[in-house]
Structures are given as C-alpha cells and as structure tokens.
Amino acid sequence: MNPYDMLYIYYFDGVPFVEEGEQNNETYLGTWVEEQIAFLFFSVSADDTIDGILKKNKGINLIEKYEMTGEQWHGDKIEPYYVNDLCIYPPWNKPFENDAAFKGIMLDPGVVFGTGRHQTTEDCLYLIHRLCTRDKINSILDIGTGTGLLSLGAAALGCKHVMACDFNLLAVKTTLNNIRLNKFDDRILAFQARGEQIMGIPCDLLVANIHYDVMRYMIESPFLLEKKWFILSGLLNSEAKKVLTSLSQKNVHIIERRCPDGIWNTILGKPLT
Template sequence: MINPYDKLHIYYLDGIPNIDKSVQNIETFLGTWVDEDISFLFFSCFSDDMVEGILKRNKGISVVEKYEMTGEQWHGDRIEPYYVKDLCICPPWNIPIGNDGTIKRILLDPGVVFGTGRHQTTEDCLDLIHRLCTSHRIQSVLDIGSGTGLLSLGAAVLGCKQVMACDFNHLAVKTTLNNIRLNKFENQILAFQAKGEEIMDIPCDLLVANIHYDVMQHMIDKPFFLGKKWFVLSGLLNSETKKVLAALSQKNIHIIERRCPDGIWNTILGKTMP
C-alpha cells in the first residue's frame, strides 16, 4: 500500500456543501472536514473542475482559499511508526518488519483528521489506558472525542471486550471506522457520532475524554459521570485543569495522577469512590 496522503489538495469553503455519491465514490476524494459554517474538501490530486461542479450544485458557497501540502504538513508531524510501551502504532503503508510476539501492533490510517497520535495528550492517554488495562479488569471503555480512533484501538488490543468510540465530527467517525476495519475490531469497537455531554448515561468501566474544556465542563457535571469507575480526562491547558480539578473536588472522586510533561497540556487519571 502506498501513502495516499503524499500530496493533498485542500479547498477551504465558506459553507458546507452536500457531497453526493458521484464525488464520494471517487478514489481521489479523501473527505470533508466541517467546522461550524465552513468546510475543507480534501483530494489527493488537483481537482478544480470537480470542486467547480460541487459549487454549481451548492449555490451560495465559494472557495475562500486553496492549499497544496503533504499529509505530514497538514498533520504537523511525521506519519511513521512509533511505540508506546509494547504497542507499535504504524501507518498501513509503513509496517515494521519482524515481531517476536511481544509487540502489539495497531494500524493507524490518520486520514485527514488532525493528528497522527503523537500529540502529548494522546500519548499520555494511551499510556494511562495501557496501565489500567494491564493492571485492572477493564471490560468496557467509552472514548469521547475519538478522532482517528487510536485510543479505542489501544483499549481493544489490550483486551477490552466492549469499546465505544464517539466523536461529533462526521469525518472523524468515518476515519475511526476505517481504522476499526483495518485492525479487524468490528466485534469489539462501535464508532458513532454524538455529543459527548449527551451520552454520559452509557455505562462503562473506563471513560476516556480527550476533548475541549467547553465540552468537558458540562460532561463532568452530569450525574452519570460518577457511574464510571475510572476516568482519563485530557486536552486541558493549565488554567482549564484547575477548573476541572476544582469541580471534581466537590465529588466523591480520588485523583490518582495529574501529568503535564510539556508544561502545557494536562491529563488527569481518577477513580470514583463507592
């Protein structure tokens, strides 16, 4: 398999077009990233004529800017194999040769969703998931803000029997679904689109949320939050972490660890008390 993101052609639009199946089924179309009332169309080759056709079918929308860059420039990081504990995370077109059986492999196609898994918060979450899954009985996981699905994949490969991967962004859910199929975890991981604060009633042993503070503050206030035995909260800046910890201090919760190795991004590991 070759790297499909070697060269990206990105079209920034001032609206959200309806992309019909005639475009979705074209191999060079990589997806649409939607952010409020703007969108980005991704192609693996020059696609001005195709975009012009899309705009003709979607009146009132125009191209703001066009970009050409590599997938690594878009993600802001190299797309290459790396390791977290005994997990090897690698793109499907660059799989390390040889494995003595001690390494668990996760194939991760990052698509055009931001992130290769190397952000500090993602690595910290994956490290804590590894710690919990290898030292406690974690049967079910709810992953809110799943992105590419890496944290859900990590939980599944570490033995969790039921993993629910939730993201509000449709392209992120599609990317997670693709990675579930790549790793043959269709029977362990369910990916779906929803707002994190609206699904807190789903029971699980471990809640993982690597999300924005504006969502997390509502999530931890839900009464069902206390029904989660373990939780890993991440994606928080220092000032936001203080607010989250202050809110959690009012609940019957034990904070096991707060980590911030880069001095910027925080991750919290905690447990609800019986």
C-alpha cells in the first residue's frame, strides 16, 4: 500500500519545534526546512496537532495548508523503473522476484521532493553504473544525496565505501531509511553537512547533483583535483557553461557532457595526473 496516497502539507513562516510524541505519531511524515520556512507533512489531516504546535511555538505562523497526492508532490508517478540493469522500485510495488538479470533498489521517496526520475538523477546513475562496472571504484562521496538513490545504486553495483551527504536533515533521515531497507548499513554512511565543507574527504568518485550556487564554490576547491573521477550535475545550460569554463582552467579532462533533454546537464570528468 502506498503510504503517500494523500499528503497534508502545512506551510510555516518559521521553523516549528515538533515534540517527540508528535514525531512518533505514524501520521507525521516529516518536516522540510528551507532557510526560515518549513513544511510539515502528514498522511491525514492534522489540524488539531497543528493548533497545538502553534500554541507551543510563539512567533511561528501557519501560511497555508495544501492537500495533494504524493505523485502531485513529487511531480511524477511513484512506480518501478530501470537504469541499465538496476531496477528502482517503491517498497509497495516490487516488479520481480529473484530475477538475477536485475539488481533491485528499494526506494521509499518519503516526502523529499523527487522519485529519482529527474533527468540529472538518471544521468548520474547511468554514469555511476558505467564507472562501477568498467573501473575499480572503491569509495564514493555523494553530495546532495536527497533520497540516497545514487549512493544506493553505487552500493548495489559493488562499491564498498559510500558516503551520502546532504545539508537537509529530512533528506538524511530519508536516506537512512532507504539504507536500512536495502540492508546497506555496512556500505553507506549518511550524514548532514554542507557539500563545500567536506570536499577534502578522500574518495575515488565525487558525485554532486546540487544547485549551481553551491557547485560554483565546490569546483574551486583544490580537493576536486584529488579525486579519481567526478560527476557534476543539476546544471542548466548557462550554469554548465560557467562550470566548464572554470574547469577549463584546471588540469582536468572532461570526458562527457550529457544533456539528453536539452535543459539539464551532467558532466563526467577526471583530473589529469
């Protein structure tokens, strides 16, 4: 059964404190914090709970309430799909049983925006698949992990040491849940941090599917040149041009620029030694 058939979303000006009892309520799905605003998600209408939160959080205002399906929130259907021999599917809809032709990845998107079907996510997963099946990739740093899909894909493809980072706490919690669902606790470490502050972590492959505002600082880090490979994604055409211009001034080789939809760009490269 899809637990996200219907979402009740409460939009706050300010970040309310949600008590432990409210967090343990099975209808509470999480809080998405963005700067000085927050969205609280429930699987049923929670007006009484919200009234209590407002009374306990002085100075916090409820701006609006939304009711929508999970598919409306995510902007896509939550259903199985394939990237090469990887099959990504929600916990309530497994499309196969013990099929050796596919590596299954169970992905519960929670209420973190996106089902993994965004062009940049699929392009990153495609390139991770290529590198992990053709080269020896022992360690990956996944910055802006979101639901953790790229890290899960790397682990499913045999990578032993995967670090999944996101600055958004709800994204980290969602990734942790997906790590447990796929029994990758021994391969993936998920944690909260700013991407530009952890560039120094050693790894064979750096993957960053993030906003350009963060990317532009990361590519100036000297630690980029210490990676064996890098995948940079989440870039519109004008942003990709700026990134490529900056990288042209460094000792790196751009192997591929993917932009199949003509809008979103993903760059594969490696430092020259």
